[in-house]
Amino acid sequence: METERQPDESAKATARLAVTRLQLTNFRSYASAALNVSGRPVVLAGPNGAGKTNVLDALSLLSPGRGLRGAKLSDHVRRGPSAPSEALWAVAASVTRTGESYDIGTGLAVGPGGGEKRIVRLNGVTQTSADLGDVVQMTWLTPAMDRLFTEAASGRRRFIDRLVLGFDPAHGRRALRYETAMRERARLLKYGPRDPMWLDSLEAQLAESGTAMMAARAETVTRLNRMLAERGEKGAFPCAELAMTGDADTLFLEYGAETEARLKEAFARARVIDAEAGQTTFGPHRSDLAVRHTVKRADAKECSTGEQKALLVSIILADAWELSRARDGHAPLLLLDEIAAHLDERRRAALFDEIVALGAQAWMTGTDLSLFEHLIGRADIFAVDNGRFELRE
Numbered sequence: 001m002e003t004e005r006q007p008d009e010s011a012k013a014t015a016r017l018a019v020t021r022l023q024l025t026n027f028r029s030y031a032s033a034a035l036n037v038s039g040r041p042v043v044l045a046g047p048n049g050a051g052k053t054n055v056l057d058a059l060s061l062l063s064p065g066r067g068l069r070g071a072k073l074s075d076h077v078r079r080g081p082s083a084p085s086e087a088l089w090a091v092a093a094s095v096t097r098t099g100e101s102y103d104i105g106t107g108l109a110v111g112p113g114g115g116e117k118r119i120v121r122l123n124g125v126t127q128t129s130a131d132l133g134d135v136v137q138m139t140w141l142t143p144a145m146d147r148l149f150t151e152a153a154s155g156r157r158r159f160i161d162r163l164v165l166g167f168d169p170a171h172g173r174r175a176l177r178y179e180t181a182m183r184e185r186a187r188l189l190k191y192g193p194r195d196p197m198w199l200d201s202l203e204a205q206l207a208e209s210g211t212a213m214m215a216a217r218a219e220t221v222t223r224l225n226r227m228l229a230e231r232g233e234k235g236a237f238p239c240a241e242l243a244m245t246g247d248a249d250t251l252f253l254e255y256g257a258e259t260e261a262r263l264k265e266a267f268a269r270a271r272v273i274d275a276e277a278g279q280t281t282f283g284p285h286r287s288d289l290a291v292r293h294t295v296k297r298a299d300a301k302e303c304s305t306g307e308q309k310a311l312l313v314s315i316i317l318a319d320a321w322e323l324s325r326a327r328d329g330h331a332p333l334l335l336l337d338e339i340a341a342h343l344d345e346r347r348r349a350a351l352f353d354e355i356v357a358l359g360a361q362a363w364m365t366g367t368d369l370s371l372f373e374h375l376i377g378r379a380d381i382f383a384v385d386n387g388r389f390e391l392r393e
């Protein structure tokens with residue numbers, strides 16, 4: 001199934017960073033589908049189960065990481081009675097960045113040993129998923145994130161790390177190095193040999209990448225706080241203040257450039273405790289993101305559901321403005337699943353106006369077309385049903 005959309009005549013309405021074509025093969029509910037869009041914001045409206053979130057999920061795989069559902073690679077394979085025998089899926093996209101075109105392809109492949117792995121091709125050349133961060137910056141809001149402020153810190157870390165990636169694509173590679181060293185150290189502490197030199201070298205790697213991770217997070221938090229303060233309470237969305245918290249972050253605040261050496265000492269001191277606990281008890285993998293509603297002087301977790309959603313939108317918009325400023329007017333792609341839920345009409349209109357003003361290609365989903373009336377003439381609006389896209393505007 002294919003839906004055509006001619007490129008928009010007005011360069012102004014087209015985002016500087018945009019997906020113009022998306023093709024799904026054997027991906028979740030889609031056997032095969034293609035969607036061509038103009039580069040303006042995109043609305044996908046349709047009933048529950050129509051396949052809207054699956055499209056956003058596919059788009060999210062055009063950036064580093066496991067996508068907006070955080071799913072395993074094999075979860076994306078289309079299941080059901082007519083599913084093909086080979087358990088593979090593919091997502092292909094054409095992306096434009098200020099007139100330059102990129103072809104991105106990603107999918108699940110079976111390696112020579114039978115193991116599954118994600119393959120990524122950028123303009124036909126095999127790359128790692130971390131490399132995608134150099135081309136496509138994106139952030140997302142999903143209904144699952146409505147509980148971001150009340151649930152475990154891991155969700156908030158993933159959230160801030162995605163924002164960091166926009167400014168600093170190397171953040172993903174650093175986090176991977178950190179996790180690899182952490183796993184290896186935990187294995188040594190559990191099964192041995194507890195070779196001090198081997199542990200020393202792993203802890204040096206942990207301290208180096210861990211310090212760089214904290215520095216990158218701190219830098220992003222500073223940028224976001226500056227932009228949030230600049231935006232103030234002018235718009236329909238509240239001002240927020242962000243801070244990284246945790247033992248390692250306290251060390252970073254106190255010691256700045258000397259953090260790496262301190263962190264290395266802390267890891268060495270924690271060997272016995274970590275061996276007993278069966279986990280690394282100290283480090284930036286345990287940091288948390290604290291968010292305050294500035295005017296209410298309340299922690300985000302004490303705010304109402306609607307206020308929490310509005311705080312998240314504030315942060316996402318501040319991030320998009322700051323990123324656009326830092327990257328020569330390239331606002332990130334915004335994947336906004338069920339965005340209309342919890343936002344009243346005034347806030348919905350304000351959000352849509354701001355997306356258009358940003359020149360961001362936001363992909364928005366909702367169950368009802370009428371929620372997006374304010375975007376008529378300014379977005380590609382599709383009705384989605386049973387995996388079919390029908391262009392309405």
Ligand SMILES: Nc1ncnc2c1ncn2[C@@H]1O[C@H](COP(=O)(O)OP(=O)(O)OP(=O)(O)O)[C@@H](O)[C@H]1O
Nearest residue numbers: 028029048049050051052053054075076077078079
């Ligand atoms: N791996 C898969 N194989 C086949 N179908 C899948 C797979 N994963 C999800 N689905 C199905 O895809 C359908 C569409 O899901 P999706 O989350 O995209 O719906 P949606 O349009 O966003 O709905 P809602 O408005 O309820 O959020 C669902 O019926 C879901 O069960």
